[in-house]
Amino acid sequence: MSKRILFLTGDAVEVLEVYYPYYRVLEEGYEAVIASPTKKVLRTVVHDFVEDWETYTEKPGHLLPSHVAFADVDPSQFDGLIIPGGRAPEYIRSSEDVPRILRHFLEADKPIGAICHGAQVFAALKDSSLFEGRTLTAYNACRLDVEALGATYTTDTLHVDGKLVSGHAWPDLPGFMREFLKLLA
Numbered sequence: 001m002s003k004r005i006l007f008l009t010g011d012a013v014e015v016l017e018v019y020y021p022y023y024r025v026l027e028e029g030y031e032a033v034i035a036s037p038t039k040k041v042l043r044t045v046v047h048d049f050v051e052d053w054e055t056y057t058e059k060p061g062h063l064l065p066s067h068v069a070f071a072d073v074d075p076s077q078f079d080g081l082i083i084p085g086g087r088a089p090e091y092i093r094s095s096e097d098v099p100r101i102l103r104h105f106l107e108a109d110k111p112i113g114a115i116c117h118g119a120q121v122f123a124a125l126k127d128s129s130l131f132e133g134r135t136l137t138a139y140n141a142c143r144l145d146v147e148a149l150g151a152t153y154t155t156d157t158l159h160v161d162g163k164l165v166s167g168h169a170w171p172d173l174p175g176f177m178r179e180f181l182k183l184l185a
Contacts, residue, residue, distance in 0.1 A: 014086030015061035070097035075104035085116025
């Protein structure tokens with residue numbers, strides 16, 4: 001039976017951080033399911049780094065249909081979870097269904113990949129003990145979010161801690177997906 005990978009995202013997801021993993025998962029022959037607060041066509045964004053800016057720029061990206069609403073997700077039906085970045089994580093983490101979904105993957109010790117701002121979604125969990133003693137990376141602006149979880153932030157652009165793969169930003173996607181897919185094998 002093919003593995004099923006859940007993508008937890010919403011509007012303003014970074015285009016490369018959702019499409020690249022989505023197509024890599026499909027390329028491996030796995031099923032990729034995009035979940036969002038409501039089942040709809042999502043609007044992605046393009047984040048880029050400009051030499052003389054202290055942060056990234058943002059432009060509209062491609063449209064992306066989601067397959068299921070968070071409320072309809074049964075996390076026990078999935079083998080892994082990917083949380084793309086962009087601005088989506090800052091608002092999807094307030095969804096009442098996100099803690100239930102995250103808790104399942106963490107407690108069942110299933111592979112989880114969080115890239116860029118994706119680590120912000122973990123704030124939905126009120127129990128920081130799930131991250132004590134763990135190390136992860138994220139976009140540098142998310143350092144305080146990672147530390148608020150009780151985790152150690154690393155400036156490495158890619159980090160694997162048990163079944164948790166974290167990446168700094170979209171340029172790190174090749175290593176991020178390589179490590180995530182290794183955990184699924």
